[in-house]
Amino acid sequence: MRRKPVSNGLTGNLRVPGDKSISHRSVIFASLAEGKSMIRGFLDGEDCLRTVEVFRNMGVRIDREGTELTIHGRGVNALEEPVVPLYFGNSGTTARLMSGILAGLPFFTTAYGDDSLSNRPMDRVVQPLRQMGASIYGREDGKKLPLAFDNSALQGITYELPVKSAQVKSAVLLGGMLAEGKTTVIEKGPTRNHTETMLPEFGVEVNKTGLEVSIEGGQRLRASDINVPGDISSAAFFIVAAAIVPGSNVTIKQVGLNETRNGVIQVLERMGASISVTITEYIGKEPVGDVNVQSSSLKGCVFEGEIIANLIDEIPILALAATQAEGETVIKDAKELKVKETDRIIAVCDNLRVMGAEITPTEDGMIIQGPTPLCGGEVTSVGDHRIGMMEAIASLITDGEVVIHRPESINISYPGFFSDLDFLLEK
Ligand code: S3P
Numbered sequence: 001m002r003r004k005p006v007s008n009g010l011t012g013n014l015r016v017p018g019d020k021s022i023s024h025r026s027v028i029f030a031s032l033a034e035g036k037s038m039i040r041g042f043l044d045g046e047d048c049l050r051t052v053e054v055f056r057n058m059g060v061r062i063d064r065e066g067t068e069l070t071i072h073g074r075g076v077n078a079l080e081e082p083v084v085p086l087y088f089g090n091s092g093t094t095a096r097l098m099s100g101i102l103a104g105l106p107f108f109t110t111a112y113g114d115d116s117l118s119n120r121p122m123d124r125v126v127q128p129l130r131q132m133g134a135s136i137y138g139r140e141d142g143k144k145l146p147l148a149f150d151n152s153a154l155q156g157i158t159y160e161l162p163v164k165s166a167q168v169k170s171a172v173l174l175g176g177m178l179a180e181g182k183t184t185v186i187e188k189g190p191t192r193n194h195t196e197t198m199l200p201e202f203g204v205e206v207n208k209t210g211l212e213v214s215i216e217g218g219q220r221l222r223a224s225d226i227n228v229p230g231d232i233s234s235a236a237f238f239i240v241a242a243a244i245v246p247g248s249n250v251t252i253k254q255v256g257l258n259e260t261r262n263g264v265i266q267v268l269e270r271m272g273a274s275i276s277v278t279i280t281e282y283i284g285k286e287p288v289g290d291v292n293v294q295s296s297s298l299k300g301c302v303f304e305g306e307i308i309a310n311l312i313d314e315i316p317i318l319a320l321a322a323t324q325a326e327g328e329t330v331i332k333d334a335k336e337l338k339v340k341e342t343d344r345i346i347a348v349c350d351n352l353r354v355m356g357a358e359i360t361p362t363e364d365g366m367i368i369q370g371p372t373p374l375c376g377g378e379v380t381s382v383g384d385h386r387i388g389m390m391e392a393i394a395s396l397i398t399d400g401e402v403v404i405h406r407p408e409s410i411n412i413s414y415p416g417f418f419s420d421l422d423f424l425l426e427k
Contacts, residue, residue, distance in 0.1 A: 001407040003395035005376075009247030009295060010396075010424040016235045018043040018067060018228035019256050020413050021166070021194050022286070024051050024093045026226045028101065028174075029202045030071035031055040031062070032079075035223030039069040042228055045413045047091035054098055057082040073223055076178065081107035088113040088145070090341060090383075090412055092120055093167055095145065097195075099125045100171035102149040103134035104178025112146035116341050116383055122147060125171040128159045132175055132183070156181035156217055163336065164309045166191040166260075169213065177204065179217040187211040191309045192260045197285040201226070229256035229288040233386075234414050236264045236314045238424060241393045242293040243273045244324045250424055251292045258286055263303075263311030265291065267318060271298045271325055300327035300370060308333045313340075315365075316390040319348045322368040323357040324397070331365035341384040341412075351379040351387065355394055355402070376400025385412035392421065 023043040028051060030037035042048065044067055052062050052069070059080035061072040086102075088095040088111055095117055102109045112118070118139075126134075126142040132154040138147035156179045159172050169185050173195055176183025189211070196206045196213050203222040207214045235252040242248035257265075257279060268275055273296040279289040298321060303311075308331075311318065315334055322329035337344040349361040354377045358369040376398045381388030388410045395402035410417045 001404045003392055003402050003404060005398050005400070006245065006396045006425055008425065009245050010238065010242050010250050011248060012424050013251045013253050014238060014420055014424060015253045016230040016238070016255060016420070017045070017414060017416065019231040020045065020047060020233065021093065021192055022198070022226070022228050022256070023048040024097065025194050025198050026228060027051045027055060027062070027069065027071065028097060029198060029221055030223065030226070031060045031073055032076050032101070033073040033202050033221035033223045034075040035073060037071045037073060037223040038225045039071065040067070040227045042067045042069050043231065043413070045411060045415055046089060047094065047412050050087065050089040050091045051094045051098070054086045054088070054094065057084060057086055075220065079105060082109055085146070086111040088117055090114050090116055092117060092341070095122065096125050096167035096171045097174060099129060099147065100174035101178065103129040103132070103136060103175050104154045105149070106151050108148070108150050110146060110148045118145045121339055124163060124165065124168050128157065128172050129175050131159070132157050132179055134175065154179035156183040158184040158186070160186045161188060164189050164191050165336070166195070170195040173206070173213060173215050176215045176217060177219060182214055182216050184212055184214040189306050189309055190260055192258070194258070201284050227283045229283055229286055230254050232256050232261050232264065233313045235291065236317050237389045237393050238420070239264070239268065239275070239291060239293050240317045240321045241396060243268060243275070243296045243298060244321060245396050246295050248295045251290050253290050254280070254288055255291055256286050257289050260310055263307045264314040264318060266307065267301065267303050267311060268321065270301050271321065272296060273298060298325035300325045300329040300368070302330040302332070304332035312336055313386060316344055316348045316386045317393065319352060319359065319366060319368060320390050320394050323352060323359065323370050323372050323374065325370045327370065329368040329370065333364055335364040342382045342387065344384065344387065347382050347384055347387045348390070351391060352394070354379050355398060374398045376402050378403040378405065380405035381407060381409045383409045385409045385414065389414065389417055392418070
């Protein structure tokens with residue numbers, strides 16, 4: 001795909017697609033529940049559709065009309081043994097959260113993913129689930145997909161998370177929901193909290209004190225209707241675009257502003273972005289609102305520690321913002337980037353360098369000098385949706401054409417990305 005730099009700013013109001021983390025969880029919880037659940041604002045990207053397909057293969061009727069799902073749950077006990085291997089595609093969230101469920105179901109399942117997912121670590125969920133009594137077999141002794149889950153009764157455990165990962169926390173809690181007794185997960189620092197905030201909406205009691213979350217096994221889920229807010233991780237691309245392209249003024253409407261997800265806004269504020277946030281409503285426990293951002297003079301900053309888990313998916317686009325900021329930006333404590341859809345430290349640095357950025361990878365992040373004018377050239381998404389979108393935003397401010405290889409990966413989380421971008425550029 002070829003993209004040309006723009007001469008005008010981005011303007012207008014936009015609603016971005018539904019939150020990916022909340023969409024996955026809506027499908028999982030509604031499929032395990034008894035009764036009919038309606039999910040509105042569902043993200044119809046490839047990743048979330050994998051989760052839908054997994055439950056259809058276990059006998060759950062899920063009707064979809066665009067971004068509206070009707071899920072006819074019959075309860076955990078009515079799930080059927082799938083006759084085909086379950087396909088997780090590129091989706092780490094499907095793989096990790098479903099592992100917690102499959103480990104606790106009374107039948108045999110096998111699961112596999114695409115090339116990228118097959119190289120991502122699964123031992124982080126397999127190991128605690130085995131501690132709970134799960135029979136899981138897999139490549140490299142269960143470190144990688146494909147995996148097979150056999151029927152075995154799970155026992156609750158207390159588990160200290162060795163990595164800051166909401167996927168691992170969720171997998172253990174979901175295994176715990178199907179186990180006997182109580183399961184407690186202790187986090188090293190806060191990670192996105194959608195599992196523990198959404199389960200009560202499906203009638204499941206979850207106790208959270210500080211960094212400890214507990215769930216009693218054997219609880220039944222009841223149907224619930226969910227309105228999915230816009231995904232701040234998708235909004236981040238246009239928020240940064242508006243900040244770095246002169247003459248921009250963009251408002252992202254009805255976007256999720258959960259405090260475990262809003263690090264990108266906090267960091268951009270620290271970088272001096274003209275950004276304002278208005279919370280307009282709460283959907284369930286999720287604060288939702290509008291984010292206005294205008295072209296800004298950014299300055300470099302250091303971000304590290306606790307905030308990293310809160311903006312982990314936004315680091316590629318924040319790195320682009322940093323190339324346009326005055327001074328040095330240092331990103332630390334982000335080793336987890338190495339095990340995302342690609343090694344995002346390498347993917348961000350390699351591709352931004354092609355466009356003339358001064359960016360150096362480190363063991364746990366990157367160091368960026370700015371501001372640097374960016375130039376045209378050939379880059380690749382390396383099959384990673386967030387790298388592809390970052391490159392498309394970078395192409396708005398280059399001095400010549402940018403060729404983006406493998407742009408189709410953007411469909412993983414944002415199928416309408418280019419039409420939304422063109423809409424903001426139209427006026
Ligand atoms: C997610 C958690 C994060 C994030 C991913 C979605 C979730 O992964 O990067 O896009 O929905 O729980 P980790 O838990 O591996 O950090």
